[in-house]
Amino acid sequence: MVGQGSRICKVSRGARGNRFALTLPGVFLDHRDLRSIGADIPPAHTHRTTSESFMKVGFLQFAPHLGDAAATREHVERMLDEVPAVDLLVLPELANSGYNFSSTAQARELSEEVDASPFVDVVRDHCAKHARHVVTGFCEREGDELFNAALLIGPKGIEGKYRKLHLFLNEKDHFRPGNLGLPVFDVGDFRVGMLICFDWIFPEPWRVLALRGADIICHPSNLVLPGLAQQAAPVHALMNRVYIVTANRIGTEGDLTFTGRSTIASPQCQVMATAPDDDEDVQVVEIDLSLAREKAVTARNDVFADRRPEEYRILTDPNL
Numbered sequence: 001m002v003g004q005g006s007r008i009c010k011v012s013r014g015a016r017g018n019r020f021a022l023t024l025p026g027v028f029l030d031h032r033d034l035r036s037i038g039a040d041i042p043p044a045h046t047h048r049t050t051s052e053s054f055m056k057v058g059f060l061q062f063a064p065h066l067g068d069a070a071a072t073r074e075h076v077e078r079m080l081d082e083v084p085a086v087d088l089l090v091l092p093e094l095a096n097s098g099y100n101f102s103s104t105a106q107a108r109e110l111s112e113e114v115d116a117s118p119f120v121d122v123v124r125d126h127c128a129k130h131a132r133h134v135v136t137g138f139c140e141r142e143g144d145e146l147f148n149a150a151l152l153i154g155p156k157g158i159e160g161k162y163r164k165l166h167l168f169l170n171e172k173d174h175f176r177p178g179n180l181g182l183p184v185f186d187v188g189d190f191r192v193g194m195l196i197c198f199d200w201i202f203p204e205p206w207r208v209l210a211l212r213g214a215d216i217i218c219h220p221s222n223l224v225l226p227g228l229a230q231q232a233a234p235v236h237a238l239m240n241r242v243y244i245v246t247a248n249r250i251g252t253e254g255d256l257t258f259t260g261r262s263t264i265a266s267p268q269c270q271v272m273a274t275a276p277d278d279d280e281d282v283q284v285v286e287i288d289l290s291l292a293r294e295k296a297v298t299a300r301n302d303v304f305a306d307r308r309p310e311e312y313r314i315l316t317d318p319n320l
Helices: 031-038 069-080 104-110 118-130 197-201 203-211 228-240
Strands: 010-013 018-022 054-061 089-090 132-143 145-154 157-163 184-186 193-194 216-220 244-246 263-265 272-273 281-288 296-299
Touching: 010 197, 031 069, 054 197, 054 244, 054 263, 069 118, 069 132, 089 216, 089 244, 118 145, 118 157, 132 193, 132 216, 145 193, 145 216, 157 193, 197 216, 197 228, 203 216, 203 228, 216 228, 228 244, 228 263, 263 281, 272 281
Parallel strands: 054 089, 089 132, 193 216, 216 244
Antiparallel strands: 010 018, 010 281, 054 281, 132 145, 145 157, 184 193, 244 263, 263 272
């Protein structure tokens, strides 16, 4: 049984074959399909789709050039020029610098200030030219401190910033933990939250962003634990009724090999797009925002309204 108000348009690019592929149509379940498993869903609990609720999201999967910021910018600019029509595109974690720094001194050398960044200039110019938004991982320098950040960039420049809360492995040697909380940014027709890589394993930030109204959670990543986050993303999307775009990278730096398989997941736990594990890729899908704004599970159940926060207080106890 297939939902009638949902469409998927996927465009993919593989560097090795320099190929483009268009797949139509795609389908996924909506609340009407719950009747097939015995749920009593009256019309009032069926999501309503309008042409305004559709938009296109995508990811760009590649390998930055660690130690060569100019080569990385040229690489990103070249790939951006080949991206098909999209409203919101997500790039990997630390896309301007690479990841596996030999020292904090190298991390500092490759970092950039947000307001004086040649990398940001490239992305901003692209957004202005194509009237779109991009979320990208960013090695940020602010004064003497370094942050593993994500930037929301639009036609007029930077519209949002998040700093990674949960640092992974050697990141703890180079970066300060995030200090900007978990903001959600209103981009006109849609609302965006951001998490970075290892944030994936903690359920709390996904729920916070969803409660704050995010339709889409962008997840720039440099994943090295094979397949785990890619499998978790659809579950987080289902539990919070949001879309998730995980943009991972490929390649090897020192002793780390990155796992690719960038993923777009729907509020119905569907994997709408998946990249290969070892090749550059760009994929774009069309999503229906109304599915992320419908939190009802049955006629009498809602993933937010049925919460019992008074029973969850242990989650905020710093002594445990």
